[in-house]
Amino acid sequence: xxxxxxxxxxxxxxxxxxxxxxxxxxxxxxxxxxxxxxxxxxxxxxxxxxxxxxxxxxxxxxxxxxxxxxxxxxxxxxxxxxxxxxxxxxxxxxxxxxxxxxxxxxxxxxxxxxxxxxxxxxxxxxxxxxxxxxxxxxxxxxxxxxxxxxxxxxxxxxxxxxxxxxxxxxxxxxxxxxxxxxxxxxxxxxxxxxxxxxxxxxxxxxxxxxxxxxxxxxxxxxxxxxxxxxxxxxxxxxxxxxxxxxxxxxxxxxxxxxxxxxxxxxxxxxxxxxxxxxxxxxxxxxxxxxxxxxxxxxxxxxxxxxxxxxxxxxxxxxxxxxxxxxxxxxxxxxxx
Ligand SMILES: Nc1nc2c(ncn2[C@@H]2O[C@H](COP(=O)(O)OP(=O)(O)OP(=O)(O)O)[C@@H](O)[C@H]2O)c(=O)[nH]1
Numbered sequence: 001x002x003x004x005x006x007x008x009x010x011x012x013x014x015x016x017x018x019x020x021x022x023x024x025x026x027x028x029x030x031x032x033x034x035x036x037x038x039x040x041x042x043x044x045x046x047x048x049x050x051x052x053x054x055x056x057x058x059x060x061x062x063x064x065x066x067x068x069x070x071x072x073x074x075x076x077x078x079x080x081x082x083x084x085x086x087x088x089x090x091x092x093x094x095x096x097x098x099x100x101x102x103x104x105x106x107x108x109x110x111x112x113x114x115x116x117x118x119x120x121x122x123x124x125x126x127x128x129x130x131x132x133x134x135x136x137x138x139x140x141x142x143x144x145x146x147x148x149x150x151x152x153x154x155x156x157x158x159x160x161x162x163x164x165x166x167x168x169x170x171x172x173x174x175x176x177x178x179x180x181x182x183x184x185x186x187x188x189x190x191x192x193x194x195x196x197x198x199x200x201x202x203x204x205x206x207x208x209x210x211x212x213x214x215x216x217x218x219x220x221x222x223x224x225x226x227x228x229x230x231x232x233x234x235x236x237x238x239x240x241x242x243x244x245x246x247x248x249x250x251x252x253x254x255x256x257x258x259x260x261x262x263x264x265x266x267x268x269x270x271x272x273x274x275x276x277x278x279x280x281x282x283x284x285x286x287x288x289x290x291x292x293x294x295x296x297x298x299x300x301x302x303x304x305x306x307x308x309x310x311x312x313x314x315x316x317x318x319x320x321x322x323x324x325x326x327x328x329x330x331x332x333x334x335x336x
Contacts, residue, residue: 011194012175020077020115025068028080031061049098053091060087081115088112088129092136101140103149106133110153110160119164126157181254183232184239192253192261199265199302200309209309210272211316212262213298214242214279217328219258226291231258237288238295245282247275272299276331284329294329296320301336 039054064083068076088109095102109129113122130153138146181188199206216222216238223231235258242260243252255261262279264272276297283295298320302312315334323332 012171012178014074017074017077020081021068021073022077023115024077024080025065028061028064028068032058032065035061049100053094057087078116081112084112085109085116089132092133096136096139099140101137101145103133103137103145103153106130106149106153107156110156114160114164114167119161119168122164123157123161126160130154130157184235184254184260186239186243186252186254186260188254189256191251192255195251195253195263196309196313199263206304207266208301208303209312210264210267210275210299210301211313212264212272212276212279213255213313213316213320214260214262214276214295215297215320215324216258217294217296217324222291222293230291234288234291234293237286238283238293241282241286242279245279250275269301272301273331273333276333280329280331296323296328297331298323298334299331300334 035054035058039051039058042048042051042054060083064080068080071079088105091102091105106129110122110126113125116122117125130150133153134146134150137149179187179191199209216234219231219234222234235254239252239254239260242262246252246262247264250262250264253261253263262275264275276299280295280297283293286293298316298318300312300315300319302309312334319332319334323330326332
């Protein structure tokens, strides 16, 4: 079942932006210290061109620290890393102009890209930059220096690309486990709350949502008669059966113990009721290895400008309890 990604208040993106911002702030501060040292040493040694470059980088890094402290964490880190990448594009040309080899700066480019791009595009950018620096090196130095640079830089690219791939896989795994419930494999309550926030935020342009709250009937009795391990298995099987019966892009959440929720965003009126009936029937006819399992479902509709999302959810909850009171194994739709 695919999660409707537009429905997510993506806390991972917020986390990534914050980490990027923090790393940028630490790096910019370190660069300030390093450039003051380099500029001072080069001035004392009479290397005015190199000192000038150090002062220029110092000015940019100092400005970056101020910008990072003043701008939002969401954008600050990206602006910083993109600015350093732009500087690194200019440095080899500057080296050509002053007739000095600047290729050692190129080694900063691959680790920088890890903060800006995904592994695929970053590999392309790293290789393109390597070719660009090799070409400028060839204009300044004998071929053996080009070979030396290319092999050293190529190895750096290999290491950084492998690291970026591993990091992406680890992030995917972490993300899956933090979004999903371990027993049912459904999306968990935290993801549900984020989706609800996203829905309630008017700037996302959602027009309506139908909520389905689903509860397994007499689950305490199932546990008492068959044991908690069987109860756990039933939760997993019910979630799988519901997932199979859901329309594409309608996420299924584990809402509580033996309770599930579905959000149908911008669906036709009545779609929630039809889906609820399909889910109820699928569970009633499902094979739960000797255990009779049924569900009750409460349905409600939220429309933009007509009350809070939370009130609509509350109505679905009331409808669910009305279904329970009316005998279970049935659906109940809240009045508009
Ligand atoms: N095995 C198992 N049981 C759970 C889990 N989460 C909640 N439960 C049990 O589910 C039961 C829910 O019982 P109740 O809320 O009283 O409702 P019910 O027995 O399903 O009755 P109705 O909802 O009124 O049909 C409780 O006994 C919980 O201990 C779980 O993850 N695994």
